[in-house]
Amino acid sequence: MTQTPKPGHRRKPVVRDPWYVRARKHGALATGVASLGVAAVAALGTSTVSLAESPDAADATPVAHGDIVTEALSGSAPARASRSSAERPPLPSAVEAEAMVEGSLYAQKTVPVRADASDDSPVLATVAKGKTLQVTGETRGDWTQVIHNDLPRWVSTELVDEEEPKLGPSEGTISTAACARGSAVESGLQPDTVRVYRAVCARFPEVASYGGLAGRGEHATGHSLDIMVRGQLGWDIAAFLQANRTQLGVDYLIYEQRIWTVQRGGEGWRGMSDRGGATANHYDHVHVTTVGNAGTL
Structure with a gap:
């Protein structure tokens, strides 16, 4: 049924492009949006990695940049160089570790050997009461540096001493080695x-x-x-x-x-x-x- 327009009301005529023109417009728009999205994500990712990996990012002088999306699309975005973390010092060789030794101390109890001079540092090994620990002479607060498995490690100073401790009947290991006094x-x-x-x-x-x-x-x-x-x-x-x-x-x-x-x-x-x-x-x-x-x- 055809509706009769109300008096005083004029409908605006709608002029539509032919179907093939509309198809071309939609295709071009979709391609442009996709390209814009990829370029923006890539540019943002580069910026984030650069700031995260640079140890001096907080002290760097700010550099003025335009809109990052526009720069990425136009190819004018400046290259952001990332810097790797400082290299760790090389581990000492067995000969170098031995040269660090200045003496030895006895474990007064079971001694945890730690990677660093801190209670929060992981325990890498334990040394039984009465055993000797090679020491370098270096201390750090309440910690003493030792050489364990040819590497510098740390133990609590209060757990080591120059005097050999007296072992209880069930403490320590039981030796099966031939007696030094002869067989x-x-x-x-x-x-x-x-x-x-x-x-x-x-x-x-x-x-x-x-x-x-x-x-x-x-x-x-x-x-x-x-x-x-x-x-x-x-x-x-x-x-x-x-x-x-x-x-x-x-x-x-x-x-x-x-x-x-x-x-x-x-x-x-x-x-x-x-x-x-x-x-x-x-x-x-x-x-x-x-x-x-x-x-x-």
């Missing part, structure tokens, strides 16, 4: 007895004499070892053997006329009858008898 005493001993000899020799180097194979009792079969000491040192050795009984294959201990056995360990040290002399009553040595070959080391 003659090992002749005829059972594997566990050899383990005891080597472990005690490494932990208590002040012990000067041992008794191994002999023609009496369990000494004759190589199951027993006499550690020739007196006083508190003997009790320290006995405590060490008790704490590491499983690894060393310990069966029982005798010292100062008292006996301790694994089987009745809960009863502690028990008294023994008087046998008539210091040696017979074990006042001048710790006697240890082993299972034979039950140690776990």
Whole structure:
């Protein structure tokens, strides 16, 4: 149905381009917008990277530029050179690291070795109590520089000292290396007895004499070892053997006329009858008898 125009109202005539003209216009517009978008994004990206990577961006003198999109489209945008971060100093070689060493200190506890002189710095390794650390002589606040695995690292100054710490019975490692005093005493001993000899020799180097194979009792079969000491040192050795009984294959201990056995360990040290002399009553040595070959080391 055709509507009759209202009186006094005149409709403006609409003049449309032919369809092929409209198609060309839309195509040109779309191409222009796409090109503009790509150029603008590229220009903005270049500007952002340049500012982010330049360490001196905050101190740089401002340079006046026109509209970045217009400059990108016209090809007049200035090139922005990015600068890489400063190169890190080269790591020292093993020879250079050794030349940095000025002495050594003992770890007084388990010592965390850090990459830098800060509690926030990552822990790269730990050094057990009693072990030595090579030091360079350089300090930084509460931190001491050490050489660890041929590289300069840092440890807390309060955890290292010139004096060797006394290890508790269960602290430190148990050595299985041949005793520096020689291996003659090992002749005829059972594997566990050899383990005891080597472990005690490494932990208590002040012990000067041992008794191994002999023609009496369990000494004759190589199951027993006499550690020739007196006083508190003997009790320290006995405590060490008790704490590491499983690894060393310990069966029982005798010292100062008292006996301790694994089987009745809960009863502690028990008294023994008087046998008539210091040696017979074990006042001048710790006697240890082993299972034979039950140690776990």
